[in-house]
Amino acid sequence: MIRKQLRCLWAFFGASVTLLWLFCHSAALAADAGVHKHHRIVTLAPHLAEVVFAAGAGEHLIGVISGTDYPLAATNIAVVGGVHGIDFEKLVMLEPTMVLGWELSLIHI
Numbered sequence: 001m002i003r004k005q006l007r008c009l010w011a012f013f014g015a016s017v018t019l020l021w022l023f024c025h026s027a028a029l030a031a032d033a034g035v036h037k038h039h040r041i042v043t044l045a046p047h048l049a050e051v052v053f054a055a056g057a058g059e060h061l062i063g064v065i066s067g068t069d070y071p072l073a074a075t076n077i078a079v080v081g082g083v084h085g086i087d088f089e090k091l092v093m094l095e096p097t098m099v100l101g102w103e104l105s106l107i108h109i
Helices: 002-032 046-054 072-076 088-093
Strands: 041-043 061-064 098-100
Touching: 041 046, 046 061, 046 072
Parallel strands: 041 061, 041 098
Antiparallel strands: none
């Protein structure tokens, strides 16, 4: 039981670090090229939406999975799927530049 919790904690930590690196790295590349690229992020797990808001990128979040209820601002964002799968038509229509998921959220796809 504890081993499973530690794996989840490491997965959350890894996703957080990866998200921050990707966001900062792509922003730096866009700044270097003199191009302002507007990020459009979709998250496929509720905790990833929390990570996006914690990283200060909440204004770039355009799609979430059902059950995403924290922070409160995340409840006003388009829902692209739930526990039974992802609505790929809705996902494509949002035209995201970045889709964040994690291994356990992709089991049903």
